[in-house]
Amino acid sequence: MCGIIGYTGNLDAKEVLLKGLSQLEYRGYDSAGIALEDGKGDVSLYKQVGQVANLKEVCQNAGIPLSHCGIGHTRWATHGGVTEQNAHPHQAGKVTLIHNGIIENYHELTDTYHLQGQLVSETDTEVAAQVIDHFYDGDPLKAIHSALEVLKGSFAFCILFADIPERIYCVRNVSPLVAAMSEQGAFVASDLTALISYSSSYFIVPEYHIMVMEKDHITLLDEQNQPVKPEMLEVNWDVESAQKGGYPFYMLKEIHEQPEAIRKTVLPRIKDGLPDFEQEQIPDSLFRNCQNIAIVACGTAMYAGMVGKALMEPMLRIPVSVNIASEFRYEQPLADEKTLVIVISQSGETIDTLAALRLAKNLGAPVLSVVNVKGSTIARESDYVLYTHAGPEIAVASTKAYAVQLASMYLIACRMSFVRGRYTVQEGKAFIENLLSCVPAIEKILEQTDEIEKAAHHIKAASDTYFIGRGLDYAYSLEGALKLKEISYIHAEAYAAGELKHGTIALIEENTPVVAFATQSHVFQKTISNIREVRARGAYVILITKESAEIPEGICDIHFTVDAKNDQFTGLPTVVILQLLAYYTSLSKGLDVDKPRNLAKSVTVE
Numbered sequence: 218m219c220g221i222i223g224y225t226g227n228l229d230a231k232e233v234l235l236k237g238l239s240q241l242e243y244r245g246y247d248s249a250g251i252a253l254e255d256g257k258g259d260v261s262l263y264k265q266v267g268q269v270a271n272l273k274e275v276c277q278n279a280g281i282p283l284s285h286c287g288i289g290h291t292r293w294a295t296h297g298g299v300t301e302q303n304a305h306p307h308q309a310g311k312v313t314l315i316h317n318g319i320i321e322n323y324h325e326l327t328d329t330y331h332l333q334g335q336l337v338s339e340t341d342t343e344v345a346a347q348v349i350d351h352f353y354d355g356d357p358l359k360a361i362h363s364a365l366e367v368l369k370g371s372f373a374f375c376i377l378f379a380d381i382p383e384r385i386y387c388v389r390n391v392s393p394l395v396a397a398m399s400e401q402g403a404f405v406a407s408d409l410t411a412l413i414s415y416s417s418s419y420f421i422v423p424e425y426h427i428m429v430m431e432k433d434h435i436t437l438l439d440e441q442n443q444p445v446k447p448e449m450l451e452v453n454w455d456v457e458s459a460q461k462g463g464y465p466f467y468m469l470k471e472i473h474e475q476p477e478a479i480r481k482t483v484l485p486r487i488k489d490g491l492p493d494f495e496q497e498q499i500p501d502s503l504f505r506n507c508q509n510i511a512i513v514a515c516g517t518a519m520y521a522g523m524v525g526k527a528l529m530e531p532m533l534r535i536p537v538s539v540n541i542a543s544e545f546r547y548e549q550p551l552a553d554e555k556t557l558v559i560v561i562s563q564s565g566e567t568i569d570t571l572a573a574l575r576l577a578k579n580l581g582a583p584v585l586s587v588v589n590v591k592g593s594t595i596a597r598e599s600d601y602v603l604y605t606h607a608g609p610e611i612a613v614a615s616t617k618a619y620a621v622q623l624a625s626m627y628l629i630a631c632r633m634s635f636v637r638g639r640y641t642v643q644e645g646k647a648f649i650e651n652l653l654s655c656v657p658a659i660e661k662i663l664e665q666t667d668e669i670e671k672a673a674h675h676i677k678a679a680s681d682t683y684f685i686g687r688g689l690d691y692a693y694s695l696e697g698a699l700k701l702k703e704i705s706y707i708h709a710e711a712y713a714a715g716e717l718k719h720g721t722i723a724l725i726e727e728n729t730p731v732v733a734f735a736t737q738s739h740v741f742q743k744t745i746s747n748i749r750e751v752r753a754r755g756a757y758v759i760l761i762t763k764e765s766a767e768i769p770e771g772i773c774d775i776h777f778t779v780d781a782k783n784d785q786f787t788g789l790p791t792v793v794i795l796q797l798l799a800y801y802t803s804l805s806k807g808l809d810v811d812k813p814r815n816l817a818k819s820v821t822v823e
């Protein structure tokens with residue numbers, strides 16, 4: 218949610234910022250802007266509505282003088298519409314600033330500091346700039362500290378002060394900021410993707426610490442203005458993995474990276490054929506002692522949790538709940554020290570998930586997080602972390618991160634079953650063999666995309682689509698519907714197949730696409746009956762079953778199969794079909810697959 222970058226050093230700052238903004242664009246792309254400082258304290262602003270490409274074009278033709286220090290921002294609008302005025306950077310007096318987050322008390326601050334009539338935008342960010350400028354009397358640290366006392370909300374700020382050339386001040390609360398120092402200068406950004414081409418080591422700016430960036434060094438100051446040593450981390454991604462590598466869109470590349478991502482996530486955790494979390498220091502007592510499990514997450518990560526529940530409850534015979542993080546955090550959840558809270562997040566920065574995690578810890582529950590981004594806030598604040606190894610996921614629609622979240626659900630379910638005496642060694646080993654067989658099953662799907670493309674051409678004309686299934690199939694259908702709606706803008710609703718006739722079936726008419734899942738043997742015939750019901754009302758049925766399933770003549774218009782011996786393991790290949798269906802539908806509508814409207818990759822505001 219909003220991408221921010223700052224640079225001071227010996228390179229051309231404009232180039233560093235524009236390149237960084239392109240890499241961060243998945244975080245928001247309503248508008249973009251940069252501020253360049255001329256080495257004497259004069260700051261020039263360049264802003265454009267729309268994608269970073271528009272800003273690049275303007276900057277390329279503007280004859281901008283060389284600058285070695287600047288800040289840049291790509292926006293996901295929260296307060297105020299998508300206009301040039303509302304685009305960042307914002308200026309007030311001597312202060313130029315970019316912001317990711319939300320200043321919750323900006324109305325109140327507008328009154329307190331009599332800002333009415335002075336503001337040129339509708340943003341909370343401009344109010345923050347005004348407040349910092351209000352306190353500024355030549356001492357940036359004092360001004361920032363004073364502002365921090367009155368600003369409420371989440372923020373990551375990069376600030377230029379007009380009379381302090383070549384220096385950038387940064388501070389954050391909740392919203393992420395990572396920084397790196399190299400021979401070329403000092404860099405700060407919302408996330409690593411913009412830094413990895415400059416440095417392989419970085420650090421996370423601690424909350425409420427002020428970071429002062431100069432071209433040859435970075436100073437980190439704690440809340441008492443005492444210098445502290447940053448905790449350096451090593452990047453575990455390479456530059457190539459954050460680029461398109463010949464694919465037309467990141468999403469397609471990431472779909473194809475799933476077999477490798479699953480292997481990387483699963484294989485290092487297998488010892489003697491069973492899942493083993495010794496390296497992660499996740500003790501078996503965590504799994505043995507809990508009486509129930511609460512999975513907490515948002516969006517796709519939450520749907521991975523739905524698969525986790527459908528897997529775990531029958532295996533473990535303890536209650537497993539799946540909670541939407543934004544609900545969990547405000548609805549007095551039932552969790553205590555006997556509840557194992559499993560938090561799932563690709564970015565590790567989703568604000569609702571983070572707040573839910575903090576609440577769970579306050580309630581005394583041990584928290585195990587399944588996170589993709591190393592060193593992210595959720596990972597750092599959890600009691601235990603199981604990192605997924607998807608590498609950087611750039612497309613806004615999550616694909617490979619979901620796949621490895623599912624893989625992690627399998628690993629946890631298996632280890633827990635074993636530890637709790639519900640699985641023998643033999644059963645555990647067979648489970649893991651089945652899990653690994655999902656990799657060739659996915660590869661098989663990736664080799665035959667023509668039929669999926671055909672199905673997409675049928676879907677693209679529809680205004681409504683339905684995804685139906687029972688049990689695990691219902692959990693997959695939720696993710697399938699989300700993928701389709703977010704990148705093709707076609708209404709897609711997932712329904713438990715047996716529930717359809719209690720209302721929603723009224724919406725089925727001639728040619729309405731229904732994606733039906735029947736990979737679960739124990740409810741296969743029941744689902745087939747539900748498909749007959751929609752078919753009788755004219756639905757165009759795309760059916761997914763196991764290869765071994767025998768389907769009645771004429772039950773569907775298109776039939777896809779997945780190679781799985783065991784019903785528990787149909788999810789990974791099935792979901793790849795759904796991802797490709799969404800991808801090709803979006804593509805055939807001529808949409809920007811990687812940057813769907815209104816969305817941003819990492820949701821760091823409420």
Ligand code: F6R
Binds near residue numbers: 820
């Ligand atoms: C959808 C998607 C989102 C995220 C959700 C949680 O394709 O990507 O629904 O899954 O915003 O994000 P993380 O996993 O970063 O917490």
